[in-house]
Amino acid sequence: MIIPPSALTVLLGSLAEVSIGRLLINAILPGYILLAIYIGYVVIRCWMNPSLAPKYEFASVSLKEKIFSSLRDLLPLAIVIFVALGLMMLGVATPTEAAALACVVAFLLAAVYKNLNWKVVKISVLSSLQVTVMILTIIAASAAFSQVLAFSGASRGMLELVLGAAVSPFWILIIMLAIVILLGCFIEQVSIMMITLPIFMPIVKTLGLDPVWVCILILLCLSIGQLSPPFGLALFVMKATSPPEISMRDIFRAAIPYCFLDVIGVALVLAFPILGTWFKGS
Numbered sequence: 001m002i003i004p005p006s007a008l009t010v011l012l013g014s015l016a017e018v019s020i021g022r023l024l025i026n027a028i029l030p031g032y033i034l035l036a037i038y039i040g041y042v043v044i045r046c047w048m049n050p051s052l053a054p055k056y057e058f059a060s061v062s063l064k065e066k067i068f069s070s071l072r073d074l075l076p077l078a079i080v081i082f083v084a085l086g087l088m089m090l091g092v093a094t095p096t097e098a099a100a101l102a103c104v105v106a107f108l109l110a111a112v113y114k115n116l117n118w119k120v121v122k123i124s125v126l127s128s129l130q131v132t133v134m135i136l137t138i139i140a141a142s143a144a145f146s147q148v149l150a151f152s153g154a155s156r157g158m159l160e161l162v163l164g165a166a167v168s169p170f171w172i173l174i175i176m177l178a179i180v181i182l183l184g185c186f187i188e189q190v191s192i193m194m195i196t197l198p199i200f201m202p203i204v205k206t207l208g209l210d211p212v213w214v215c216i217l218i219l220l221c222l223s224i225g226q227l228s229p230p231f232g233l234a235l236f237v238m239k240a241t242s243p244p245e246i247s248m249r250d251i252f253r254a255a256i257p258y259c260f261l262d263v264i265g266v267a268l269v270l271a272f273p274i275l276g277t278w279f280k281g282s
Contacts, residue, residue, distance in 0.1 A: 008219070009219060011139075067076055083098065084099060155230050169209060184225010213276045224266070228255075229252040
């Protein structure tokens with residue numbers, strides 16, 4: 001949800017009116033830090049209790065086969081990722097241009113692998129159209145909500161309330177992130193962004209906080225919310241795809257450690273803002 005390419009990150013950047021390129025690239029480091037925390041937790045748990053990951057027999061693969069398989073299966077994906085992100089980081093292309101070039105490269109690779117046909121093109125175009133319509137509809141609804149808040153005076157009243165409170169900007173940010181986590185226990189991420197961003201972003205800009213940094217923190221908190229018992233949506237998705245003998249209680253217990261790991265990730269980005277703002281490009 002955080003590591004690019006992430007449709008949710010693009011949508012959040014559009015709703016928050018921040019640079020999507022900066023947001024995508026700056027999300028890489030926090031995403032991989034969180035991934036490293038997950039890997040460390042799994043390795044330590046399995047080291048303490050080997051029965052959690054029992055050994056299994058597997059066929060031996062030669063080094064030549066491994067290299068060939070990597071070049072065949074992983075290199076094309078790496079090329080697409082480089083075109084989509086690397087060109088933005090190098091300043092060669094804007095996010096829109098990089099995305100278009102990545103699409104062209106993906107089509108060319110599909111042709112090289114002899115998987116490009118009218119059925120694939122039709123499915124790709126229709127899927128892209130569905131996502132585009134969904135995102136534009138969400139942006140339109142969010143813009144309308146922002147206008148209602150502005151014309152009704154709710155935004156101004158909220159700003160005056162926040163600025164008039166004898167609370168440091170850091171604690172105001174903590175309260176906003178806590179609200180995102182709490183809402184994540186009950187509703188899905190897009191709805192949370194539509195409700196909170198039109199209210200939060202004017203406060204963020206008034207307090208002088210980096211909008212990209214705050215947006216990455218919100219992304220991390222959204223991931224906590226969807227894992228938080230008792231109503232995190234990801235928990236019910238996991239239940240629907242798990243074997244019948246796995247109870248909802250088992251899933252709750254398994255998710256709790258990862259919620260704490262996500263909190264550690266949020267704390268690191270809070271304590272060291274450079275982790276979420278290291279890329280200063282456009």
